[in-house]
Amino acid sequence: MTTAEYAELEPLAEVHSSDGERFPLHGLRFGGESERPVVLIASAMGTPGGFYRRLIRELHGAGVTAAVYDFRWQGERAPDGRSCGYRELVDDLRAALAAVRKEFPTSPVVVLGHSLGGQLALLQAAESAAAGDRGPDAVALVASASVYHRAFGLRSPGMLAFGTFMVAYATVRGRWPGFMFGGVQPPGVIRDWAFQSRTGRYRLPPHGESVEERLRELRLPVLSVSVEGDSFAPPRAQAHLCAKVPGAELEHWHYTAELAGTDRLDHFRWARHGGALARRVTEWAGRVTAA
Template sequence: MDDTPPDTVLARVPAGAHELTVRAVLQDDPTSPVILLLPAMGVPARYYRRFVGNLHAHGLSVVTFDLRGQGESAPLPARGVRFAYQDLIDDVDAVIDVIASALPGAPRFLLGHSLGGQLGMLHTASRPGRVRGVVLVASGSAWYAAFPGIYRLRTLFGPQLVAGLARVLGYWPGHRLGFGGRQPVGLVRDWARQSRTGRYVLAGSSTNYEAALRSVDVPLLTVTVSGDRLAPQSSVDHLAGKAIRARRVHKHYSRTLAGADQLGHFSWVRNGAELSRWIREWVTEVHDLSLQS
C-alpha cells in the first residue's frame, strides 16, 4: 500500500518557453528543513514518490519538479528545441526562489540523483548562499577516466555516440532506445563533453564552473549504492572532489541496509527508508552546526 502523502502544487514557474510545475509534500511546521529533489536524466519526478514519502516520514518537507522536457515540463525535446545544462541550472534557481518565498524560515537542501546531483553541484557553485548543503545519491562525474575497467570505454564512447546521433536526428530519442529519455541536442552535448574531458564547460555560459566548484564550502553528503555501475565510488569521488573546500560525509547503501534483494542506480528509490533516515540525521547535524556558527 502506498501511504505517501499527496503532494500539492506549490507554483507554476514560467521559464522562457517552458513551464515548471513545482510540487511539494510539506510538514505542518513551515520552518522544517526542505529538500529540493533533482531527478536523473530522463526520469520523471513521480518516479521518486515512495522516496519522497520516506523523507517526509522523517520530518522533512520535500519539493519536486520535472526537469525541462520531462514529465509535466513542456515542450518535448525535438529538432529546434534548444536547452542544455545551463538552462536546467537556471530552472533550479527559479524553483529555489519559489521555496524561499513560500517557506522563508525553512533551511534549504538540494538532493540530486545522477544528472540531478551534477546540476545540484553546479548550481551551488554558481549561486553561493542559496542552500545549506547538497546530497548526492548515486550521482557522480561522467568522466570516462573515473570509471573502472571495461566501463571506462563504455563511458567514453557511449555519450559521444548519443551526442552524434542527437545532432543528426535533432534530439536524442532515448525513450525509444532505452536510455536517458528524450533529450535535446544541447544537453547531451554538454554531457558528452564532460564525459570526454572531465570538465564542466557549459554551452551558452561564461561561468568558469571548475573554479566555482573549488569554492563550494557547503556540507556535502555523498551516497554510493550497491550494484550501481553508472555511479561507482570512483565516479562519485571525482565529482565530489571538485568541491575541495566542502566538508564531505560519505556513506554506502548496501542491500542489507536497504532490506532489498537487489539495488542499483535506479532501484534504490523504491528501497529508501533507511537512506532517508541517514539524510534526516545529516540535515539535522548540518542545521544545528549552522545555528552554532
C-alpha cells in the same frame, strides 16, 4: 508522466524560470516546526519527477517537507522542439530553489540530487555562491558521480564511443531517443553530458569551463551517498565528482540492500526502497543546517 502520477502529492508552488518557462513544484508539506529543512529533489537524467513520489512520502514521514519538479523534456514537460543544455537545467533548479524559499521563508533548503541532478546541484550552488546569491544550504548527492570516462576503468573506451554516437545522433535527429540510456533528451543536454564524459570538466555558459574554479571555491555541507549495486556511479566516478568541491564539508555514506530492507539495489531501485536513506538524509540535513 501524467498529472495522475502526482495525485498523491500536493501542488506546492509554480516556478518561473529566467527564460519564461513555468512549471509546477509538487510535494508533501510537513506541518510541524517551520524551521525544519525542505528537501528539494533534482532528478536523474530521463527520470520524471513522479518517480520520486515514494521517496517524498518517506522524507515527509521522517519529518521534512519534500518537493520535486520535472526537468525539461521529462514528465509533464513534454519535448517542445526547443533544445536546452545544462545552462537551462541549472537555471530551472535556481528558479525552483527560489520558489521553495518564497513558500517556506524560514526553512533551510537542501537539494537532494540523484545522478545528473547531483551534478547540477553542485553547479548551481557554485554559481550562486560566486555571484553572492543564496543557493542551497546543503547538497545531498545520491548515486551521483562524474561521468568522466577515465573514472570507469575498462568501460572507458565504450563510454567515449557511445558519447560520440549520442551527440551525432541527437544533432542529426534533433533529439536523443533514450536508446539504452538517459531517456529522451534534447541535443544540448547530450552535448554537455558527452563533453564532461570526454574531458572530465564542466562548462556552463556564460562562464565556460571557469565553472570548475567556482566549484573548487564552494563552501557548504555535502553528503555523498553511494548505493550498493550501482554500476552507473562507481566509487572512482563518485570520487572524481567530490574532488571538484575540496572546500565542501563532505560526508560519505553507503546505502546497502540490508539497510533498505530489500534483496537488491541499483542506480534507480534505491528510490523505491528509500526509508532508511530518507531518515539518514533528514538527520544529516537537520544537523548541518541547525546553525
